[in-house]
Amino acid sequence: MHTTKALAEANRLMTVCNSCRYCEGLCAVFPAMEMRRSFADGDLNYLANLCHSCGGCYIDCQFTAPHEFDVNVPRTLAIVRSESYAAHVWPQAMSGVFRRNGLVISLLTAATISAFFIGMMLVHSSGGMFRAYADADGSFYALMPHNVMAGVFTAVSAVAALAMVLSIRNFWRAAGTSLPIAMAPADIWQAIRDAATMRYLEGGGQGCYEDEAVGTDNRRFYHHLTFYGFMLCFASTSVATSYHYLLGMEAPYPWYDLPVVLGTIGGIGLLIGPVGLLLAKKKRDPMVQDDSFRGMEVGFIVMLFLTSLTGLALMLMRETAAMGVLLALHLGIVAALFLTMPYGKFMHGLYRFTALVRYSAERRLHM
Ligand code: SF4
Ligand code: SF4
Incomplete structure (x- = not known):
């Protein structure tokens, strides 16, 4: 179970990408992903902060919409990344x-x-x-x-x-x-x-x-x-x-x-x-x-x-x-x-x- 919708979607995408691995040479996200078999919230927040949002994996991906897999790694990781700032902030009240x-x-x-x-x-x-x-x-x-x-x-x-x-x-x-x-x-x-x-x-x-x-x-x-x-x-x-x-x-x-x-x-x-x-x-x-x-x-x-x-x-x-x-x-x-x-x-x-x-x-x- 993931704590947010974006984290659940990131988990789905990383599972797809981990089977595909076509983008492994593009950035640090994919090699880091390949070292894992499952993705806890902390892993996904870490991967999202490795992503620099260059868009390369979206352009190269053969599974973007209208494909049923609907893969969009940059946008999903952008949401997870922004939410990760609030998730780890001290004090939490902020x-x-x-x-x-x-x-x-x-x-x-x-x-x-x-x-x-x-x-x-x-x-x-x-x-x-x-x-x-x-x-x-x-x-x-x-x-x-x-x-x-x-x-x-x-x-x-x-x-x-x-x-x-x-x-x-x-x-x-x-x-x-x-x-x-x-x-x-x-x-x-x-x-x-x-x-x-x-x-x-x-x-x-x-x-x-x-x-x-x-x-x-x-x-x-x-x-x-x-x-x-x-x-x-x-x-x-x-x-x-x-x-x-x-x-x-x-x-x-x-x-x-x-x-x-x-x-x-x-x-x-x-x-x-x-x-x-x-x-x-x-x-x-x-x-x-x-x-x-x-x-x-x-x-x-x-x-x-x-x-x-x-x-x-x-x-x-x-x-x-x-x-x-x-x-x-x-x-x-x-x-x-x-x-x-x-x-x-x-x-x-x-x-x-x-x-x-x-x-x-x-x-x-x-x-
Ligand atoms: S973004 Fe698309 S092409 Fe790249 S690894 Fe993931 S599923 Fe494969
Ligand atoms: S958008 Fe993010 S995950 Fe995709 S290639 Fe660029 S840095 Fe890597």
């Missing part, structure tokens, strides 16, 4: 957030922007909020002291990190129900290489299928821009924090300094990548997609785009009277992004990585 993700993100973003705006207005009044700080080189700390900013975001990050770690622990444990394995450092290294190149988004070398039966590398390219853009922005913040605490160098930094260079390149990647992903999503064949979590999918991409847009605008206009409003907007959006990370699409990256670690260990031990 599981409903995934289905109403777009609404939750919108309301929370409005609340956090308002909180930063009102907080700064209370301290500085409109005279301080709407004036240029050219005399302070456009330093954000003229409006919000560094310690307050660092304290708020350390607390927000700690809450989000705790929820993410405990959610991944739940996922890892459930995935190992029918095929227990012991992980080795080499498995993590292999998973890092597979994730860094997004190896399984290439559909066995043919690319990812969009609106026609021709594979392209578009989704992989925009995923790379988004992922590396995010990592560069993270690196920029980390370097700036080291400058502040280790070297005693306070922001703002000149345009050629490392935090600004990393943040600018990352920010541009985070503008182009999300737009490309949204366009690619619009073009994709609806037959291989699942629309029931559209708010979660689109909400996260839009939040990444807005984070970058407000961050770059803030950097360019920091010495103008717009700095106060832009700072409240940017900090509010980043806080909402961090707070919703464990309860939205961001988790797909962490679950995929965890599934890749597991796959690497399974291959090492059982193939």
Whole structure:
């Protein structure tokens, strides 16, 4: 017995595919499937998170509708994957957030922007909020002291990190129900290489299928821009924090300094990548997609785009009277992004990585 309709359907499909095995060279899903004779919920959630939704197995399959087997692996695994985030989330009370993700993100973003705006207005009044700080080189700390900013975001990050770690622990444990394995450092290294190149988004070398039966590398390219853009922005913040605490160098930094260079390149990647992903999503064949979590999918991409847009605008206009409003907007959006990370699409990256670690260990031990 499976706990959801999608899991029952995934079980049926994996049983068909396990007899057929025509697609075994396309991605990691099919070799992982072949190591099993039956599929518990944990196995199916694991297989769904190995799937990168390239559509290759739908294009190649001879058993799609109108065949009576009605095989559609990408769409079924997409539903299972989205539902798996809610199934493993910590705390469980937050599981409903995934289905109403777009609404939750919108309301929370409005609340956090308002909180930063009102907080700064209370301290500085409109005279301080709407004036240029050219005399302070456009330093954000003229409006919000560094310690307050660092304290708020350390607390927000700690809450989000705790929820993410405990959610991944739940996922890892459930995935190992029918095929227990012991992980080795080499498995993590292999998973890092597979994730860094997004190896399984290439559909066995043919690319990812969009609106026609021709594979392209578009989704992989925009995923790379988004992922590396995010990592560069993270690196920029980390370097700036080291400058502040280790070297005693306070922001703002000149345009050629490392935090600004990393943040600018990352920010541009985070503008182009999300737009490309949204366009690619619009073009994709609806037959291989699942629309029931559209708010979660689109909400996260839009939040990444807005984070970058407000961050770059803030950097360019920091010495103008717009700095106060832009700072409240940017900090509010980043806080909402961090707070919703464990309860939205961001988790797909962490679950995929965890599934890749597991796959690497399974291959090492059982193939
Ligand atoms: S998707 Fe179709 S062709 Fe591929 S293994 Fe499954 S049943 Fe066979
Ligand atoms: S990654 Fe591509 S080929 Fe593999 S199961 Fe998913 S859609 Fe099919």
